[in-house]
Each structure stands twice: as C-alpha cells, then as structure tokens.
Amino acid sequence: MATERKRKRNNETGTNGLKRRHVTSDKNKQHISDDVSEVTQIAADVFPPLVGGEDEDEGSDSGSEEEEWTGLDGAADGDVKGSEHTGSKPKKPPTGEELRNIKDATELYRSSSFKLQIDALLPNVHPKYERFAPLDRFLHSLYSFLHSIPSVEPEHPLIASRRLLKKGIAVPYSAPQPTEDTNWKVSFTKPNEVTVVGSWPTKLSVKAKDKNPYRVDVAVEMPAALFQEKDYLNGRFFHKRAYYLAVVASAIARKGGELNVDVLFDSVAGDSRLTTLVLRPKQGLKNDWSKLNVEVRIMPTLPSDCPIPLQRLSPSRSNIRTLTSEEAQEEFSTPLYNTALLLGLTPRAHLLRVYALKEAVPAFADALTLLRVWANQRGYSEGGKFCVRGFEGKGMWWAAVLDLLIHGEETSGLAKLSPKRKPLGKGLSSYQLFRAALDLFARHDFTQERVYLKSEGGHRFLPQEYNTHEAVFVDSTSSVNLLAGVPMSSLDMLKHDAKLTLETLNDGTSAAGSKDPFREVFLKDLRDLQSRFDVVMRVDLSSAKPSQPSPHATLDHGSPFNALIADLASKLRSGLSDRIKALAVLLPTSGPRSLSQAHPSNSPIIYIGLVLNTDHAFRLVDHGPPADDPNPANVQQFRDFWGDKAELRRFKDGSIVESVVWDVKNVDERAHIPFNISRYLLSRHSGIPSEDVRGWQASYDSTLRLPESIASFYQAARSATGFKTAMTAFEGLIKSIKALDDELPLAVLNISPSSESLRYTNTFVPVALPPSLSSILPACARYAPVMDVIIEFEKSGRWPDDLKAIQKIKLAFFETLATALMKSVKGLRATVVVGDGVSTSEMQDVASLEIITPDGWAFSARIWHDREAILLDKIIDDKPHIPKHLKRKLQQTSDSSGAEAKERQEAMETKALYIRRFIHAPRHHRAIAALSHRFSAFAGTVRLVKRWLASHWLLHGYISEEVVELICASIFLGSDASSKDRESVPGTKERGLAVVVEFLKDWEWENGLFVPLYGSSESEITDVTKQPSLTGGKSGAWAVSTELDPTGHMWTSNGPDAIVARRVRTIAKASWSCLQEVEDGNFDVKTLFVHPTEHYDIIMRLDPSALPRYYQNITADPSVWKGKYANAVLNGESKDALKPGFDPAQLLFNDLKRVYKDTLKIFHDPFGGNLFGAVWDPTLKESRPFRVLGGFSSTPVRKDNEKGKDKSLVVLNTDAVLSEIERLGAGLVTSITVQV
C-alpha cells in the first residue's frame, strides 16, 4: 500500500514538467535523488493519509494489514463483543497501527480533534494541482516564447524608453532616473534560463486572502553580458532590469494573441525597483487557464556569473551617489537598495532551500501552510483589505522562520550575541512546528537579537554590517536580510498577534463555552480594525509634507511614499514608547497597474492601529532626559522630537527633567492621550494636518454623555456628578446609618451596595439632583436614578418565624430608620415604599426605604434577613427527609390541593428573587467593581454595550444589566480563571464594544458561557459544577455561568428567550457589518445606535415631554425640552417634588409586557426611548377554537353565511387590544401605528 502511495506521489511531482526540468537540472540534485522515495515513505508512515483518503480501505476484511486499517472506519461493520458495551457502537480494540495514529494525534498535536481539524483544513487552502494541466501547457509555451524574443541592440536608456513608450509601454525606471548624460546603455538578449520559482513548484502555494489568485513566479535569468561591473551604482542595475522587463512586456503584449494573456506591471510594496510582470489569462480557446484563479509573474533575475561584485552590496555600503560630495555620501549607507539588488540573485537558491526542507522534514509543508494561513488571516500578506505594512511579498520569510527552527542559526564569532537557539530537528509535527514559530514571534526581540540562518558558506557579510537594518533575519544564502524594509512596529504587531494566538491555544480545552481554538487560530478573519486595535486612526496622507525631508531616505526606500511611511511608523513607535504594545500601519496591497504606468500609485489613505499597554497608555507626562544631562545631544534630540510640547519641569522628587505634558479636561479625554500623541507626532514630523487624522473615540464618548443643553443645567447648579462622588455619597450614608445604632432595635451589621452606579457600570454617569436643580429641570429631564443598597442587621432570634410577619417587621424597621435618619441628618428625606405596585405576594420582599440625601442622591434600601431563605425552603419542600422518588409518588396519589401548589409556586418565585437580590447581587457587585478597577477599559465597555443594547430596545426588558456585565467580563477574563492579565484585554471601550459585538454575533448560546468572575480561589469550591447546564425549558435562552452560579440562569431567567436571543444575534451581525465600514472611511458611530423600526407590527409613539428620561435618548431632540421649558415654568405641575426612580414609560412597558404576555412581544429603549415596538404572537393570527382562558382578547370569526359550521372559532381582536393600549397609556402614548 505504501508503495502504491509512493508511486502516486511521484506521479504528482512528475506532472509539473517545467519545474521538474529545472530543478533536476540543478547541481543540488541529491535532494531529490533516490532517498526521495525513502522520505515519502516516512512521510506516509508518520502521517496517515487525510481523513478522506482512508475510505479506500473500508470494507475490505481480508489480509491482516488491511484489517488493521478497517479498524478505524469499520466501527460500523458488525461486531463480536457488542454485548458488553452499553454504547450503540460495538467496538473492537484498536490495532497497533491505529493506536499509533491516535497516540500521535493526541500527543503531537494539541488534541486529537485539533489534528483532525488541521487535516480537514489543509486541502482547502492548497490549489488542486491535478486541475492545473492547462497552466503547465501555458508555462511551456511561455518558456519557448521567452526564448524566442529577438534581441535589442544597446541603446541609451532614455532613447530606448521613448521607443517603447510609443508602443504604450512605460519603462519603470526607478529613482534616481537615468538622465540624458548617462554613458551606459540598455539592451535585451534572450534569457539564459527560465525557471518556475517560489512556492508553486514545491507545491507549497497557499490560497491567498480575498480570492486573490495563486502566484506562479517565473524567474527569467538575464544574461551576464548585459551588465557591467559598476552597475550596482545609482540604480543602474534596476534600470537595466526595468528595461529588460519592459521589452519582455512589449513582446508579450504585441504577440499576446499567441499567449492569450493580459500583461500588467506590479511593484512589490510600491517599490518600483521590485517591479514584476503579471500575466493574467484571458478567456480563449487555446490554453485556456482563465478558470484557474492563478497568475504568472515574471521577475528578471541576475545570473550567478554576473560582473557585479557582491562585496559592494554589503548592507553598510552606500551605492547611490547623486548628491554633493562623495565623502558625505559614504556615511549614508543604502541597505534597502542593496537588499533590493541582492533579491535578484536569490529566487533560485530559495527554491532549492525550500525544496530541500520539504523533502527532509515531513511536517514542513503542512507547518508552512498553517503558518501562512495564520498570517493571512491577520493581514500579514497581500489581500483586498488593509494589510500590515512590510509583509508584502515576504513569502520566503515564513519558510525561513521554519528553517531557523529546524536547522538553527549561524553562529557568529561575537560572544556578546545571545546564546544560540537549539535547532528543533526534523521530527516535529506540523502543529508543533507552527507553535514553535509562534513562540519565536512572541518571544524573539527583533530589535536586539539578529538572526542569521544556518548557511553553507558561513557569513557572507560581517554581522556588524547589518547595523543599518532595523530588524535582521538573514536568509540561508547569507546574502539577503529578509526583514529589510519591515517596520519594527509591524514586528511588534506580529509579536502581539502571536501572543494572542498562543493564549488561545493555551486556554483550557475543556472549559465549556470557550471559543473553539481552531476556529480562532485558523478559520477566523482577524483583520477587523475595531476589534483588533484599541485606537484606530484614519490618516489621509495626501497633504503630508515631511518636516525634515531626506532625499537620501527617499532614494533608499525607492519612493517618497515608502520613505514617509517608514519614517512615520518609526516616529510613532518611539513617541508612543511604552504606552503601546504594538502599532500597525495598515495599507492596501499595491495592485497591478497597466503597462503605460511606470510607477505604482499609492493610496493616500492609511490606517494606523494602536494596541495599548493600559498600564502606561494614559500617563499624563512623558519624561525626557534631565536638564543637566551630560550629553546635551540627548536634550536636543528630545526637544527636536517633541517640538514646542517639550518643556523643562521640576517634579516632586526634586528632579528637573525635560518633559511633555498632555492636558486632559475629563476622564474621557484621558483615554484620548495616545490618539492625541499620534496626531501631534504626525503633524509635527510628517506635516499631516490634524483634521486629516481621524479617530472615532470622541463620537463613542458622546453616546454616553447627556446632551449639552441638559448638562449645562447640572453645571449651573454645581450638582455633584461622577461615580466617585456617588460612592462618597454612599459612604456618607453608611456613616449616618451606623451612627444611629442606639436608636435602632438591632445593630446594622453591613450595608452593601448593589447598584450599577456604585460599580462604574451605569451607562450614564450618576448625578445628584438637589431640590434646587430638580425644580428648574424640564420635565423630560427630571429622572433621578436610584441606587440600590442592602442593609443587613445583626442576627437575632427575635425575628418572627413567619414570612409575612418578616415583611411587616421590615416596614417597622424602615419606619424607625427613616424617622431616625431624618432627625439626625438635616435635609435628608426618607420614605417607606410599601410595594412595587405589581406584586401581590405577601411573602415577597417588596418594601424598601427611599432615601434622598441633602445633596440629592437617591438610594433605595432593602433589608436582608437570612431566615427568609429557610422559611421559603420549608414551603417549597416541607418534607426534606423523604427521598425524591417517594415524594413524586406521594404527589401523584394525593391530590395536592390548588392552594398548596400555588403557595409553593409563589414561594419558589420569592426564593428566586431573594437569592438574586440578596445573595447574588451584592456578590456580583463586588466582583464587577473589582474588575472595573483591574481593567481600565472594562467599565467603559460595559457602559457602551449597555447603551448599544438599550438603543436596540433589548436592555432591561429582556437582557438584564448584570448579564451584560458578565458577558463583558468574559471578554476581559477569558474562559480560564488565571490571575494573569491576558494579551487580548481591550485597552479602550471602543474596542471592548467591537469585541462584544463580535462575540454576540458568533455566540452559540446553546452551549452556554462560563465566566470566571470570582477568580480561581472560589472556583475550587464548585469546580465540579463548572459546566454550564444546557438550556432546558427555562425561559432564558442564555446560560452565563460563574463559579457561584453553575446553572447560569441567575441573570437570564427572565430573558432573553430564544426569539430575543436570535434577535440579539441578528442585531450584532448588523452592527458588526456597520463596524466594518470604518475601512471605507464613512463610518459614523451613531449608526451603530440607530434602531430600525420597520420590523415591528406596531409602533407606539410616546409623548417625549412626558418622559422624565427623554433626555437620555440617543437621538434626543433638544427642542422638546427647550420648547417645553418655557411652558413648564408656568405650569404648576412641574413644581412637583422630585420623584426618584419614577419612569412612567418603564412602568407602562412593564404593565403591557405583563398584561399582553401571550399576545404581544414588546420592546423599548429604557434610556428615554419614546417609541415602543411590538410584534404580535404569530400563532394568534390564525383562528382557533374558543377557550375560556385563552389568554388573549379574542373576537369570534365572522361567518360568511349563517349556515357556516359552528366551530366557535375566535381570532385575536387586534383593534380592541390597540384601543386598550391607548387607554392604558393615556397621557403617554400619542399615537399607535400599525405596520403591516
């Protein structure tokens, strides 16, 4: 069998004729010599064929070896010992080989299913080579065509280019352009060799993002006779190369009929020195390969015997001498120019190297594929979207990374270099190699450590010569730095991404509800800007003017644009220093251009993304060198860098240092510091006007703020605002209550907060409404939020042992407390609230004490008495000693009277409320408050998410605030309770919102979610019950469990149900696609919060001036209160006393939701929404037989004639229901629109 497979493989390699010919013709023939078969044999043994491939063996049960194989798939065929297994599938023990496969899969991979998933993925990202026969035919004809192009006599470069221009072909001469007085000539003779290089011949091509075609690189070796020794100078080589390319282009374009292709220029990373020819198939009869999604790229290469001395191309040499005196020039080396030239030598060598690796290391091909898929998903490649700068055309680098892992580095004579990494050897699995590569990215410090791949000839250039490069990763030929031109910031980003992925891979495999790591790592497109970066900036470069333009850098980088980008990236990186973990400059990939365009055009729009290091990001001061720095150059450098922002300051510790101070007016602005720094630096160093740098943070902030005109009322009244102030007010309340100990029958043990406003997560900043303010506020802005607190008295046996009596005693306590408080604190008002107006249960805790402090803070206090739980338990289960099964029998036999069952039901509801209100809420509050302190962006994220859900009419009515907090916490905490902060923690609330939206978009809530909210210490207690229960018949579709709430329904039992949960997903999807618009530049934050109303059957309009919360509406119309304000003063009505927590819209919503529970599903925005939307229960639209307790308002179906069968059918009486709603909402509802 193995031999058969081997033969098949050999055949496959044989199909690509062109490649075979050239590779075998090489002197490195030994790589593919006889031991090829051996390697394939090993490969076949180590890697079982892909899942699908095993089918061939199924069913055969003769011959020992084959029988072993059937074991894997043959589970379905009959079985001998089925009787001893309870499972439906009869089993045989696995055979040796099977066992080896399984063990390999589990031990060499993350898990066996991970391995299977990898196996399933790989065929989808490789081209199906067997379909590419037409391409082979094309390559053959191209080969002969290229050899048949007639020679062109030597000519002056400008004359030659003019001649070609007449044919519509612009020669892409790179800067410095040849001039009239150049004394050398360009010419063309047919190529020495034409070779297919790159990933195609080695079958390592990986599908590109966004349906970009596969690339087949064809290296055309220019004859050595075309070159002279001095061609390394001033771009002469590139000019000759450009001319060569242009001649080939014109030949193909002219005789295009023969080849039937479109010819285009393309320059890698916008560098015209690296221009290639792109051949794209046209549809036609002959050699039609247009359906293959593949393009052929022609790149001219240097022959190995070319006269250019390689020593002149060492990285530290300067090879552009156009300016001033030569001595001055020598100081500026031209590393990128030299690298670009050397790249003309490497394609063949790289091909051979990769081929050798592939043959020697069985897992190399798969590992490289995984790595490239991983990179593609994160924008480290070409693609249709914005990509990380510097990774275009870096295909070889990914292979070189694996080369490094396998073969190790070239040692250098210098002792100070870090101890050498040990090569990992050849026996690793693809997953292990992939992981090792990520590990390298995550740990390797590219700024400090240089990498020289193991090469045959040792170092070609001295390691010190690479000082001119930022990051150094020298290839196996020891000639080219593969990371030349890659900004350090992009490598930071790579490091960050690798860390993220490692984090995902390290997350527990077992934790239910966690994301599928395979999907996260390989299948998910992670190029989205808003969920990836804390700060996203859109920069328009069209009016950029570098403040210190450097002609030299421009020449070295190949174009002013590239020089600008490189400069900008490095300036931002050093300016933001430790405030950021990573910084990415994102550009669209340069696309092919027509032959008439000599130079690539660059899109002026770039995006800059910052990943913040929240420990330092919001620092107000940047310190520079001290004033008395021994080296004054440091001071000067600092001043040059920061311009007039730099100033000398004396600090508390007495030091006088150069520093930069960033002014902020409020908390929101503090979060803008990194953005402001970037904008300042961009304007200072790159001359980009600040209006061309666009960010979205401020627009997000405004969604959480009150309208200006309302806020001015608060400012005028000097009202206390802010979370901290609210907490101080709460502390004050505790003090004044504790001071009353003598006057209360029992001592107060504990007062615990359980309000969003006291844990930083209320959408709106809490405000105090002193009487002076509340009287001048317009009616539609007079909502006074109430903060819940829970009072716990010391334990006492004097409490009555009866639930109803306990509730009455609470009233008495409240009364005493209220009287005492009002006596002791001047200006404080306290009222006992005896119920909520809805609940009629007598055992339920309904009473509360409403306290309004003299400053205007409103609190609502409840009393927690722990005996209630026991009493309730007694009602629910009054015979705990009887085993469950007996009880069930008892219940069946004895007709449990209705009253008793009803009482039990009531007790169960009361118990649920009790546990939620007194046990979980305070605990939840503490945990969330702690998270708000731990993660700077957490509270903001929760607030934004709440605002978002509220504006889509879901919060409060269907999604409790607490579950929002839990979901946000899961974003910050991950699924494992480790005390370490994760790499993926969002640094700003905007990113937090994007991540939550993304989560809700993909969350399969059927699987639940586990949030390690309470940390590991407590998790041990309930470790057994960690698995969230699958959603059963409960009304809550979401199961969000914590260590202390294993079933996960504490905050979701009242919704969302499956319908609303699906709605959340739909809305998240819509918002997600709205977030993507940031890439088009016309993204408006407001659109995220605009709710479409066309899907509702009924829209009820409320009178905004009657809603005390209208001012919180996201689209509040100031004219409502401005117009009303004048009238309101005249109306005595508005002089009413402050009504804390009074929100008639919410009350009406609750009533309608309750009254029409089985008729309608009603939605509204709790934050001042002036619209209610409702949908009819679709099942009610059909007529159904009359039932006494139908639960909806019905009307008999009209019969067309009297003789109609009397089935007593009734149908929903929509008109009457609407009239009723109008009546119930009198004074609030202004109109009801029925939308059909």
Added chain:
Amino acid sequence: MSSAQIFPTSIAGFTPIQIKYSSDSTHILYVRAHTGSKKGKNKDIVFPEGRTLFLVNVPPDATEREITVLFKQSGTVEKVVFDGDEEEVHEIGEDSDEEMEDEEELGEEQDDDEEQPRKKRKMSKDSKPAIPHVIPLPTRNTRTLRRTGRAAHVIFLDASSLSRALSPPSKPKGWPLDTSTAVGLSHYNALYEALRPPLDLVKAHADSWMDLFEYEQAKKKRQSKYKKGEAIVDDDGFTLVTRGGAYGQTLGGGVTVASKKFQESRKTSQRYRKDKKEPKEKETFYAFQVHEKKRKELIDLKRKWEEDKAKVEKLKESRKFRPY
C-alpha cells in the same frame, strides 16, 4: 367590521357581547350563567348559582365599578370577582385596589373567622387578650391591571337580572370608562404616591399587624393540643431545643428532636458506613482483569477518536473549513 357578516349569537355556549371601545374597535365579552365549578368546593359559597354571571375576556384594566355600570341595564350588581390565576377570592372588597388591599386583606380574612373585631388592646399573658385590629395602609383609588383575556364573576342581587344579562343586546354597548380612577400617566403618578404612604401610617400598620400576629401565634399555641411544656427562650431570643415535648418534639412544640435511643445507636450512619466498607472485588487480581482494563482504555481512546472524527466530518460538511 362589515355589517354583511353576521355576528354569531353563541360561541361554545357563551353569549358574545360587543362592547364599543371606539368607533373602529369593538371588544368582545363572553358571558354565561355560572355553574358550579369543579375544582373549588368552597367557591360555591361565594358564587351563588342562579344569579352569578361568568364573564370571559374582561378588559385588563376593568374595575368593579365599570362592570357594574356595564350591566346596570340588566340589574343591580352585588359584586364582581375577578379571577385570574394570581388573584385570590378575597377581592370581595368594596374597592378594587389590590395593591393596597393586600396588607389589609390578611387582617380581614383572619377576622372573618373570628368574632367581630374589637378595639385593639395590649396583650397580656394572663388576661384573655382582645383581638387586635390591623390599621390598614391608606388605600388609593388606583386600577389593577390584570392579564388580558381573563375571566370574572358578576353576582347580581336578583336572579332575574341574569337572564337579562345573557340575552345579547341589540346594539353594541359602549365601554363605561370610569373617569374617577385614573388611567395612563396619571395612574402611574397616583400609584407612585400611593406606594409611599406617610411614615406614621406605615408605623401604625406595621405595629398593629404585628400585634395581631402575636395574638394569632399565642392563640395557635393554646389551641395546639399536642404540646407539653413551655419553650425555653434565652435572653438573646434563642429557643433551646430539648427533648421532652409531645410526640418527639421539643419542649413547647415546633421542632422535632431525635430520640435518645436513636441518637445513641447511630443506626443510620452505621448502615451507610457498612455499605461503603463492603469489600469490592480486587480490580487487578487476575491477569484478565488487567487485560480487560487496558483493552477498555484502548477502546475508549478509539471511541473518542472516532467521535472527534465524526464531529470534524460533520463540520466539514457544513463547509466550515474554508478559512476564506
């Protein structure tokens, strides 16, 4: 509402009555004479047969007064009982305000069983205590919103009214909206005020309620025959649990105490321990056991592998492995 179609005169034994809400919407009430309900025997006392009308699909915000007015033409209504699932029979009050009533009801209910309530007086142990009276919380005239599509019973003073009510009226009646009880925004305003009664009333209510409660407790204690001794309560209010009460209960009744014998024998705990100690078969005694165990492990391994494979295969079918 086209007049061409004929409005049915009877639906499953109910007479539909049209009630005009407005010019273009009509609510339907279904009425029937009340017949003894099967489930609640005691309810028959409340709903006298022959003069009780059973009403289905009551408007959610209907008040007793509105219904009374609605049936004024048929006869005088004695009372209206709304019976949703959540409402109790105790709503036979003069006002329809449940929220406020609840607290009050409890007192009244208990009063019903007793003799006439008398003036509240301090309780003392030796003198025969008077039954304390609960001072109710102030009631406000607010509506109760019930679930839609619920039923109610209307009890007429006179049996003849029933038949009149059952005959469908010639033309739809209008809904007699009672303007004295607020709806909509003013309802919520009123409710808000009603839920915040003056402090002295709260105090009076809570105190009087507790007095009654203690009275009830004391009475219950007296009535309970199966009791021996008096509970021992210490200064902190803890009740000492001691053996010696009747029927294995603590002194003064209440909690059951385990008997001395039971406690000493520890029968239950021993039994459980014995169960646990039961010698099990040695798992690795015979070679075949080791063999079987290993084999089972391998089979489990394989099964898991195959499960994973099936899972991946399923995912593959849903084309989940196309990254882009």
